[in-house]
Amino acid sequence: xxxxxxxxxxxxxxxxxxxxxxxxxxSLLVLVTLLGLALxxxxxxxxxxxxxxxxxxxxxxxxxxxxxxxxxFGRDIFSRVLSGVGxxxxxxxxxxxxxxxxxTLIGLVGGFYRGVADVVGTGVTNILFAFPPLLLALTLAxxxxxxxxxxxxxxxxxYIPIFARVTRGPVLSLxxxxxxxxxxxxxxxxxxxxxxxxLPNIYSIAIIQIALSxxxxxxxxxxxxxxxxxxxxxxxxxGSMIYEARTLVLIAPxxxxxxxxxxxxxxxxxxxxxxxxxxxxxxxxxxGQ
Amino acid sequence: xxxxxxxxxxxxxTGAFATLVGVAVFVFFMxxxxxxxxxxxxxxxxxxxxxxxxxxxxxxxxxxxxxxxEQFFSWLGNLFQGNxxxxxxxxxxxxxxxxxxxxxxxxxxxxxILLALGIGVPIGMLAASRVGKPRDIFGQALSLLxxxxxxxxxxxxxxxxxxxxFGFNPNGLGYKTFFxxxxxxxxxxxxxxxxLAFGISAPIIRTARAAVLEIRSQDFIRTAKAxxxxxxxxxxxxILRNALIPIVTMTGLQFGYLLGGAVVIEQIFSxxxxxxxxxxxxxxxxxxxxxxxxxxxxxxxxIINLLTDLLYRAIDPxxxxx
Numbered sequence: 001x002x003x004x005x006x007x008x009x010x011x012x013x014x015x016x017x018x019x020x021x022x023x024x025x026x027s028l029l030v031l032v033t034l035l036g037l038a039l040x041x042x043x044x045x046x047x048x049x050x051x052x053x054x055x056x057x058x059x060x061x062x063x064x065x066x067x068x069x070x071x072x073f074g075r076d077i078f079s080r081v082l083s084g085v086g087x088x089x090x091x092x093x094x095x096x097x098x099x100x101x102x103x104t105l106i107g108l109v110g111g112f113y114r115g116v117a118d119v120v121g122t123g124v125t126n127i128l129f130a131f132p133p134l135l136l137a138l139t140l141a142x143x144x145x146x147x148x149x150x151x152x153x154x155x156x157x158x159y160i161p162i163f164a165r166v167t168r169g170p171v172l173s174l175x176x177x178x179x180x181x182x183x184x185x186x187x188x189x190x191x192x193x194x195x196x197x198x199l200p201n202i203y204s205i206a207i208i209q210i211a212l213s214x215x216x217x218x219x220x221x222x223x224x225x226x227x228x229x230x231x232x233x234x235x236x237x238x239g240s241m242i243y244e245a246r247t248l249v250l251i252a253p254x255x256x257x258x259x260x261x262x263x264x265x266x267x268x269x270x271x272x273x274x275x276x277x278x279x280x281x282x283x284x285x286x287x288g289q
Numbered sequence: 290x291x292x293x294x295x296x297x298x299x300x301x302x303t304g305a306f307a308t309l310v311g312v313a314v315f316v317f318f319m320x321x322x323x324x325x326x327x328x329x330x331x332x333x334x335x336x337x338x339x340x341x342x343x344x345x346x347x348x349x350x351x352x353x354x355x356x357x358x359e360q361f362f363s364w365l366g367n368l369f370q371g372n373x374x375x376x377x378x379x380x381x382x383x384x385x386x387x388x389x390x391x392x393x394x395x396x397x398x399x400x401x402i403l404l405a406l407g408i409g410v411p412i413g414m415l416a417a418s419r420v421g422k423p424r425d426i427f428g429q430a431l432s433l434l435x436x437x438x439x440x441x442x443x444x445x446x447x448x449x450x451x452x453x454x455f456g457f458n459p460n461g462l463g464y465k466t467f468f469x470x471x472x473x474x475x476x477x478x479x480x481x482x483x484x485l486a487f488g489i490s491a492p493i494i495r496t497a498r499a500a501v502l503e504i505r506s507q508d509f510i511r512t513a514k515a516x517x518x519x520x521x522x523x524x525x526x527x528i529l530r531n532a533l534i535p536i537v538t539m540t541g542l543q544f545g546y547l548l549g550g551a552v553v554i555e556q557i558f559s560x561x562x563x564x565x566x567x568x569x570x571x572x573x574x575x576x577x578x579x580x581x582x583x584x585x586x587x588x589x590x591x592i593i594n595l596l597t598d599l600l601y602r603a604i605d606p607x608x609x610x611x
Contacts, residue, residue: 268437
C-alpha cells in the first residue's frame with residue numbers, strides 16, 4: 001500500500017459511511033448536542049449568564065433550577081460548563097486550522113519544490129518537533145498577550161510540524177506521478193499544478209489529521225487553563241473550573257464532576273470521530289486485517 | 290562501530306546537532322517576544338519608579354544594551370561554559386536547580402513508562418488475539434479512555450480520593466529523593482506514576498495491537514504454524530519480538546514527551562521536576578530560568594529521539610536498508 005493510495009479525495013459517501021458506522025454516528029450525535037447546547041447558552045436562550053454571580057444561591061447541589069448546581073459565587077455550573085465547551089471548541093478549531101494551513105503549506109511547498117524550500121521546511125519542522133508539545137504550548141502561551149486567540153495560536157504552532165510531516169511524503173510521490181507530469185508538459189505553471197493537481201490529492205490525509213488533532217487541542221486548552229495560562233477569567237473554561245473545584249470538592253463534589261464528566265465526553269466523542277474517519281479514509285487501518 | 294557509520298547514523302547525529310542549534314535560536318527569540326523587556330517583566334510596576342541611571346545599570350546587567358545577535362551569542366557562550374543563568378527568587382544558579390530537578394522528572398518518566406509498558410503490551414496483544422471480541426473491545430475502550438481523560442482531572446480526583454478516604458497524601462509533605470528516604474519517595478511517586486502511565490498506555494495498547502495484527506498476517510507466521518511451532522513460542526518468539534520495534538519507537542517518543550509533558554502532574558503532586566521549574570519561572574516572570582530550562586528539556590528530547598533512532602537501526606536491519 002503506497003502513501004498515494006491513501007490520498008484519495010473525500011466525497012459525499014464518506015459522510016454517509018461515517019453516519020452509518022456506530023462510532024462516527026454516536027460521536028457526531030454527541031458533538032452536535034454539546035455544541036448546540038453551548039450555542040443556546042451563549043445566546044442566552046437556555047440556562048443563565050455563565051459569569052453572573054448570585055451569592056445567595058452559592059454552592060447549591062444540582063436541582064431543577066441549577067441542573068449541575070452552583071459554584072462558590074453562585075454561578076450556574078450547567079451554563080458555565082457549556083460556555084466552556086463552546087470556548088474550548090472555538091480555540092481548538094482555530095488552533096487546528098492554523099496548524100493545518102501552515103503545516104500543509106510547508107509540507108506541500110517543500111515536497112513539491114524540493115531544494116532550499118524543503119531544507120528550510122524540514123528544518124523548521126524538526127525544531128518544532130524538538131519540544132515536548134505541552135511544554136511548547138505552555139511557553140508560547142506565557143510569552144504572548146493573554147486572550148483566546150493567542151491561546152489558539154500557541155496550541156496551533158505546536159501542531160504545525162505534524163501536518164508538515166504527514167503531507168510532505170505523499171507530495172514527494174505525487175510530484176512524480178503521470179498526471180502531474182502531463183500537466184507540466186502542457187505548460188501549466190508549477191503553482192497551478194501544486195494547487196490544482198497535488199493539493200486535492202492530499203485532502204483526505206489532512207482531514208484525518210485534523211480530526212485526530214481536535215481532541216488533542218481540546219485537552220491542551222484545558223491543561224493550559226488548568227495551569228492558569230488559558231483564556232483569562234471570568235470567562236468559563238473547563239480546565240480552570242476543575243482547578244477551582246480542587247478546594248471545593250469535599251463540600252461541593254458537583255463542582256468537579258460536572259466539568260470533568262463533560263470534558264471526558266467531549267474528548268471521547270472527538271477521538272471516536274477521528275478514529276472513524278481514519279477507518280473510512282485510510283485503507284491501511286481497515287479493521288481485522 | 291562500522292555498522293553504526295554505515296547506517297546513516299552520522300547523518301542523523303549531525304542533523305540532531307543542527308536541530309539543537311535551531312532550537313537554541315528559537316527559544317532565544319521566542320522569549321524576546323514577551324511584551325516589554327526583562328526589567329519591567331521581573332520588577333512589574335516597580336520598574337516605573339526606576340531612575341534613568343538605575344535603568345541603564347540594569348540594562349547593562351541583563352545585557353539588554355547589546356544588540357540581539359550579541360545577546361544571543363553571549364547566552365550561547367555562557368551555556369557552553371555551564372552558565373545557565375541565575376534565579377533571583379531561588380537564590381541559586383539555574384544549573385544547580387536543573388541538576389536537582391532533572392532526576393525527579395527522569396525517575397517519574399521511567400516509572401511511568403515501565404508501568405505503561407506492563408499494562409499496554411499485554412492488553413494490546415490480548416486485544417489483537419481476538420479481534421472484535423470482548424477482550425478487544427475492552428482494550429480499545431481502555432485506550433480510548435486513556436487518550437480522552439485529562440491527566441489533571443485524573444490526578445486531582447485520585448489525590449482527593451486517597452487523601453480523604455485513606456489519609457494517604459505523601460505529596461503534602463516536602464519532597465524526598467530516593468536516597469534521602471526511599472519509602473517516602475516511592476509513596477510520593479505512586480499516584481503520579483499511575484496517572485501518567487494511564488495516559489501513555491493508550492498509544493502503547495494501540496501500537497501493540499496494530500503491530501501484532503500486522504505481523505500475524507505475514508507469511509513467516511503461517512510457515513511457523515504449519516511446521517507446528519507451539520502457540521506460546523509463536524506468540525513470544527515470532528510475534529512479540531517483531532512487534533517490539535514499533536513499540537520501542539512509540540516508547541521512546543512518549544519518554545521524550547514525559548520530560549516536559551509531566552508539567553501538570555509535577556505541579557499537582559508538588560514534585561520539584563523540570564516541568565514545574567519552567568512553570569515557576571513563567572509564574573514568577575524569571576525568563577532566564579524559563580529560557581535555559583526549556584532548552585535543556587528540548588536538548589534531552591532531541592538526544593533521546595536520536596538514541597531511539599540509533600537503537601533500532603542497530604536492532605532492525607530493514608531500517609538500515611532504507
